[in-house]
Amino acid sequence: MYWNKSYECMPREKLQELQLERLKRMVNRIYHDVPFYRNKFQEKGLLPEDVKTLEDLQNLPFTTKVDLRDNYPYGLFTVPLEQIVRIHASSGTTGKPTVVGYTRNDISMWSELMARCLVAAGAGPHSVIQNAYGYGLFTGGLGVHYGAERLGASIIPISGGNTAKQIMIMQDFGSTVLTCTPSYAIYLAEVLAESGIDPASLKIRAGIFGAEPWSENIRKDIEKKLKIKAYDIYGLSEIMGPGVAIECECQDGLHVWEDHFIPEIIDPVTLKVLPYGEQGELVITTITKEGIPILRYRTRDITTIKPEPCACGRTHLRISRLQGRSDDMLIIRGVNVFPTQIESVLLEIGEVEPHYQLVVRRDGSLDTLEIKVELSEALFSDRISNLENLEKRIRDRIQSIIGVNAKVSLVEPKSLPRSEGKSQRVVDLREI
Amino acid sequence: MIRQVSIFIENHEGRLNNVLKILAENKINIRSLNIADATDFGIVRLILQETEKGIEVLKKNDIITTVTPVLAAEISDDPGGLSTLVDALTQAKINIVYAYSFLPKKTDNAIIIIRVDDEVQQKAIDTLEKVAEINLLDRETLLLK
Numbered sequence: 420m421y422w423n424k425s426y427e428c429m430p431r432e433k434l435q436e437l438q439l440e441r442l443k444r445m446v447n448r449i450y451h452d453v454p455f456y457r458n459k460f461q462e463k464g465l466l467p468e469d470v471k472t473l474e475d476l477q478n479l480p481f482t483t484k485v486d487l488r489d490n491y492p493y494g495l496f497t498v499p500l501e502q503i504v505r506i507h508a509s510s511g512t513t514g515k516p517t518v519v520g521y522t523r524n525d526i527s528m529w530s531e532l533m534a535r536c537l538v539a540a541g542a543g544p545h546s547v548i549q550n551a552y553g554y555g556l557f558t559g560g561l562g563v564h565y566g567a568e569r570l571g572a573s574i575i576p577i578s579g580g581n582t583a584k585q586i587m588i589m590q591d592f593g594s595t596v597l598t599c600t601p602s603y604a605i606y607l608a609e610v611l612a613e614s615g616i617d618p619a620s621l622k623i624r625a626g627i628f629g630a631e632p633w634s635e636n637i638r639k640d641i642e643k644k645l646k647i648k649a650y651d652i653y654g655l656s657e658i659m660g661p662g663v664a665i666e667c668e669c670q671d672g673l674h675v676w677e678d679h680f681i682p683e684i685i686d687p688v689t690l691k692v693l694p695y696g697e698q699g700e701l702v703i704t705t706i707t708k709e710g711i712p713i714l715r716y717r718t719r720d721i722t723t724i725k726p727e728p729c730a731c732g733r734t735h736l737r738i739s740r741l742q743g744r745s746d747d748m749l750i751i752r753g754v755n756v757f758p759t760q761i762e763s764v765l766l767e768i769g770e771v772e773p774h775y776q777l778v779v780r781r782d783g784s785l786d787t788l789e790i791k792v793e794l795s796e797a798l799f800s801d802r803i804s805n806l807e808n809l810e811k812r813i814r815d816r817i818q819s820i821i822g823v824n825a826k827v828s829l830v831e832p833k834s835l836p837r838s839e840g841k842s843q844r845v846v847d848l849r850e851i
Numbered sequence: 852m853i854r855q856v857s858i859f860i861e862n863h864e865g866r867l868n869n870v871l872k873i874l875a876e877n878k879i880n881i882r883s884l885n886i887a888d889a890t891d892f893g894i895v896r897l898i899l900q901e902t903e904k905g906i907e908v909l910k911k912n913d914i915i916t917t918v919t920p921v922l923a924a925e926i927s928d929d930p931g932g933l934s935t936l937v938d939a940l941t942q943a944k945i946n947i948v949y950a951y952s953f954l955p956k957k958t959d960n961a962i963i964i965i966r967v968d969d970e971v972q973q974k975a976i977d978t979l980e981k982v983a984e985i986n987l988l989d990r991e992t993l994l995l996k
Contacts, residue, residue: 591862794859794892801857801896801919801966802948803889828891831861832913 422538422570423531426678427733434734441653441706446470446479449712452497455490455772456480456714476681476704477692481715484517487657492518495711503710508556509656509755516556519656520710526565528707529659532676533566536665537729539674540650542596543624544571549589549623551599552630552753553579558660559630560751563598566662572596579603579753582610584612589621600753601633601641601649608703618646627652629661630753631786632741637816638670651740657716658703664738671726672737679707682736683715684724687745695726700745701738719746727777747845749779751786754823758844764816768809769798775837780847788825790817793832805841852920852971853964853990854902859915862888868991870914877908882994883964883968885951898953898964900994906978921966923953923993925981925986928961934965943978945971955996962988962996 421427429437447467449456459480460466469475471580487495496503504523508516521529542548548567552559560578567574577588579599585607588594597604604626611618623645629652642651653673654661661679666671675682683692684699693699701718721744725737749756765773774793779786790813798809810827816826860866867886875882880900887894899905902918909916934962940947945967952964967975979985988996 484916750959795917796917799857799859799915799917801855801894801917803894806859806892806894807889829859831859831866832915834861 420541420543420636421733424452427535427674429678429734430812431734434677438681438706439679440602442473442476442681442704443467443470445704445706445708445712449714453495454794455495455678456487465584471472472799473496473681475681477716479714481690481702482713483715484657484719487517488515491515493520495713496520498522498709499711504688505561506655507558507561507660509558517657522709522851525543525708525710527770528679529562529662530569532659532679533562533662533675535568536627536652536662537563537570537572537596539665539733540596540652541648541668542567542572542625546570546596547575547592547594547622548571548572548596548598549575549592549594550587551577551579551585551597551603552661558654558656562654562660562662563627574675582607586614586616587720589623589809590616593622595622595624597645597647599628600630601628601637602631602752602781602784602786604628604641604645605637605652608641609784612644618644623647623729625650625651627665629653629784631750632743635740653738653741655718655720658705658718659708659712663703667729667731669730672729672739674733674735674737675703677735679706682724682738684722685717687717687719695724695736697712698723698742719744721735721745749777749788749845749847751779751788751823756788756820756821756823760821761817764813764820765792768813768816769795774832774835775844777845779845779847779849786849788823789828789834791830793833793835794829798804853898853923853988853993855919855920855921855964855966856897856899856902856905857917858894858897858908858909860893862891862893867893868897869881869896870909873904873908873912873914874899876906879905879908883951883953885949885964887949896949896951898993919966920969920972921964922972922975923988924963924965924982925955925958925960925988925996926963928959930985932961933963935982936965936979939978939982939985940965940967940975943974945975945978953996958996961988962993 450467502522503520503523507517550563555561626649628645638649650666653664654663664675666673681704683702685692685702687700701720701722702715704715721742722738723828747758778789805808813827881897883898885896906916906957948966950965953964955962
């Protein structure tokens with residue numbers, strides 16, 4: 420089943436023609452409308468006319484999260500704010516979020532691609548989609564929502580959390596598709612089991628899970644426990660939001676919607692483009708976006724491009740399941756966490772360069788974050804309650820800035836491992 | 852006023868021993884020890900025979916220490932002795948943050964170390980000095996006991 424067969428199954432030659440035409444138009448626009456890109460082109464001695472083939476994309480400059488931050492909030496928008504109909508944001512590497520704006524056409528394109536994703540995962544107009552992604556600045560909730568409406572399915576905008584209510588609605592409303600993070604899906608399955616509810620008695624048949632890394636083992640676990648088919652979805656707000664790529668019924672790699680995005684894989688060290696099949700960092704160029712077109716965005720996600728034709732009939736390239744990150748960003752319960760964010764909170768409280776370590780564990784099905792902080796003499800008090808208050812202040816500040824509930828542990832000075840003078844900041848003990 | 856050495860340690864095996872060994876190696880005698888523990892960490896409170904030297908060697912070993920002023924009150928080691936002390940502070944509406952016993956070698960009386968909030972310290976001293984049954988000790992007298 421397809422949502423838009425002529426595009427989803429377009430012969431590759433024709434698809435590439437379309438990509439080149441759209442890429443040229445996009446490059447022209449950003450060169451003329453965004454000083455940031457014009458400067459980058461001029462530094463490299465490039466003009467928009469230098470893009471003659473799709474291979475020429477390799478010569479163009481990258482865009483990074485830092486560039487988005489430096490141009491906070493609207494610096495990379497190509498249209499005036501009056502043409503922007505929605506603004507989303509995701510957590511950035513410092514306290515400031517990364518801001519993206521969508522024109523009416525962008526929202527329409529996103530809805531179209533998300534509808535394709537839902538159909539690829541087996542949904543249709545008769546589906547009842549229980550959308551447990553968070554609604555808000557995070558793109559997950561609204562992204563799925565608009566796609567489901569475009570498809571004509573019945574969307575239940577329950578948002579994240581409140582597990583008892585999720586289960587009640589699942590039972591009473593007859594939800595057939597569940598959308599949430601994989602870790603929440605496992606948690607739901609566990610609560611169902613504890614409540615003695617047989618998943619086979621529910622109408623749920625498929626789940627579309629993303630916003631955090633997961634593995635084939637977790638898929639098997641979810642499929643067995645919830646008695647559904649579990650599909651991997653990929654997206655990021657800088658590019659669009661959920662729906663950049665999706666698994667089809669073959670569940671063997673995620674199709675990237677190439678009529679709107681051009682994926683490349685680069686070596687994160689040499690920044691050279693790698694041939695198909697080799698593992699590296701995923702780089703994405705948006706070729707149709709209006710609000711904030713992005714040239715060669717370094718996603719920091721590690722994957723491979725699978726060029727082989729897919730049995731489902733879609734001609735769009737697939738990427739394999741994400742293998743990790745090329746930076747130290749952590750994804751904890753769907754929230755992006757950068758060690759630098761934690762550092763600035765600690766700096767604010769302690770007023771000295773803190774030594775800390777982030778320890779991530781998977782406790783049952785939920786990710787937990789522990790922040791170990793070396794206590795300094797200035798913050799020491801001989802009263803237990805003062806030190807417990809200090810832990811609480813750090814915890815509360817991190818909750819309000821990053822949105823993650825962390826355990827804070829004070830440790831002795833010089834007790835955290837250091838390599839080349841800097842602490843080893845992150846210990847990820849999750850097995851995914 | 853007595854200078855108590857307060858030390859931060861993580862709450863797991865070996866950490867207290869580490870502190871005690873440093874003091875032992877430097878021949879610093881511990882006159883009293885009190886440990887307060889939270890889930891992940893503890894605070895060790897010591898009265899040392901040689902306070903300054905103790906702090907110096909602990910700091911040299913990257914151990915977080917601070918000096919906390921506390922009171923030392925000598926009372927009779929009989930039923931009601933401690934009650935007299937606490938009663939006097941309660942009457943004066945002074946909150947005891949924590950208290951523990953000091954083990955004297957040369958007297959049959961009991962010695963209690965008391966920590967009150969900084970702002971009521973002088974008031975606590977004045978209060979206790981008025982009670983006949985209580986003998987407030989200064990540093991030299993305490994360490995001779």
